[in-house]
Amino acid sequence: MSTLRISGLKKAFDGHPVLHGIDLSVRSGSLVALLGPSGSGKTTLLRVLCGFERADAGTIEIDGRRVAADRLHLPTEQRHIGYVPQEGALFPHLTVAENIVFGLPRAQRRTQHRVAELLELVGLPESYALRAPQQLSGGQQQRVALARALAPSPGLVMLDEPFSSLDAALRVETREAVARALAAAGATAVLVTHDQAEALSLGHEVAVLWRGKLLQSGPPQTLYRRPATRELAAFIGEAVLLRGTVANGRAHCVLGALPIQPDQHAAEGAVDVMLRPEQIDVLPETDQRDGALEAVVQAITFQGQDAALTLQLIDAHATVRARVPGYRTPREGERVRLAVGGEVSVYPR
Ligand SMILES: Nc1ncnc2c1ncn2[C@@H]1O[C@H](COP(=O)(O)OP(=O)(O)OP(=O)(O)O)[C@@H](O)[C@H]1O
Structure with a gap:
């Protein structure tokens, strides 16, 4: 050694x-x-x-x-x-x-x-x-x-x-x-x-x-x-990058007010919010959980063990990418709900 x-x-x-x-x-x-x-x-x-x-x-x-x-x-x-x-x-x-x-x-x-x-x-x-x-x-x-x-x-x-x-x-x-x-x-x-x-x-x-x-x-x-x-976020795996702001210790973006990685120093103001596609849970339209956002499946890339989805948010005129297990791949055009798990990273703009 x-x-x-x-x-x-x-x-x-x-x-x-x-x-x-x-x-x-x-x-x-x-x-x-x-x-x-x-x-x-x-x-x-x-x-x-x-x-x-x-x-x-x-x-x-x-x-x-x-x-x-x-x-x-x-x-x-x-x-x-x-x-x-x-x-x-x-x-x-x-x-x-x-x-x-x-x-x-x-x-x-x-x-x-x-x-x-x-x-x-x-x-x-x-x-x-x-x-x-x-x-x-x-x-x-x-x-x-x-x-x-x-x-x-x-x-x-x-x-x-x-x-x-x-x-x-x-x-x-x-x-x-x-x-x-x-x-x-x-x-x-x-x-x-x-x-x-x-x-x-x-x-x-x-x-x-x-x-x-x-x-x-x-x-x-x-x-x-x-x-x-x-740049590193996009190089080390797939990144969802969204415009947002930091206020009251949370990152506010089209996906809601999200918790920030605990050891990341996040000054208030305009930021890019970064999360991973697998942090976005794709739920049935009937799911009633608090804060879940309505979306439509716009495109699907099926890869066997998992699938990459492009989702159109209904209230926000924005699209996000999510990754789901292959066996749970929804249909194109299907209405779903989205919930975000885990913490996000922020980069000041
Ligand atoms: N013997 C050499 N003479 C001149 N330029 C060189 C020499 N060896 C490497 N370079 C240059 O140095 C840079 C880095 O090359 P290097 O092979 O170290 O990169 P790398 O990250 O290992 O790339 P790859 O993943 O493609 O192998 C390149 O621009 C290459 O052209």
Whole structure:
């Protein structure tokens, strides 16, 4: 287990800044999901941390030991970091076992015991040791790539979009196997992804990189419920954004006077109100509960397990988006009532 501390990290390519001064701490044994849109600098940050690229400014400390600072640039092999690239990148001419021990000192490469241990750690049968990588599925190859990264028992593991080439079902299964293996190995991990569901489900902490700046980091639930900006709200999941005002400690908008996230400082005045589509309960027209608003279902996008609805509010000349479980999808044109659950975030205008 290792701690990682990054401070003021900058990197430019040909005079174009890509990382604008990154500060980030990763607790020992935790997994930080580094989330950001394409081109935000995620891979560059990972490459600088691993030592494949040199930082222009800032410091990197692993377990209190500086590996990069002013003129200091420790080579990759002295940083004791395991690295899992985007698509496994296993050596096709080597067996699974040979791939796994590739990064170990020569004297340790013959230990079958270590290979068996690592295969078990990543949830693969021992019999796979003698297979060629091409005889494995994409998800299994990614697990071997993780086993190879974990072989020298690094305290820190970096994973660069390790599931991006896998199909949806395999992605979920491989994700879970990788998370289990990292936890069992006690490794501290940084996982790069542009998939918000992946970041929220895997990260103990999620750090959002946006145009080379770290906009927000924190536990997944905090990021989802209280994104720092409107843009982040829309990036981390789907957001319902409505014009409103804050008065008497509540957010007033077309959906009523709604409670505000308790730890959000909300000054009185004009704001944008943000809530998540699943916070809007879609009830039968006959529901008589207090404050429920009348609406008509204008459009439906059915997605199987759930459905996204566009709802026209009858009294407000406004539309909102809601998400309901698939089995409760109403009909287009149906009259319903809406009630809002939970708290909202507000952004001053
Ligand atoms: N070696 C390089 N030389 C010049 N520019 C580079 C180099 N590597 C990255 N860049 C630029 O830095 C910016 C950030 O790229 P990076 O690959 O770090 O982003 P990313 O967030 O990982 O994107 P993606 O999710 O698409 O992989 C991009 O504009 C890219 O063109």
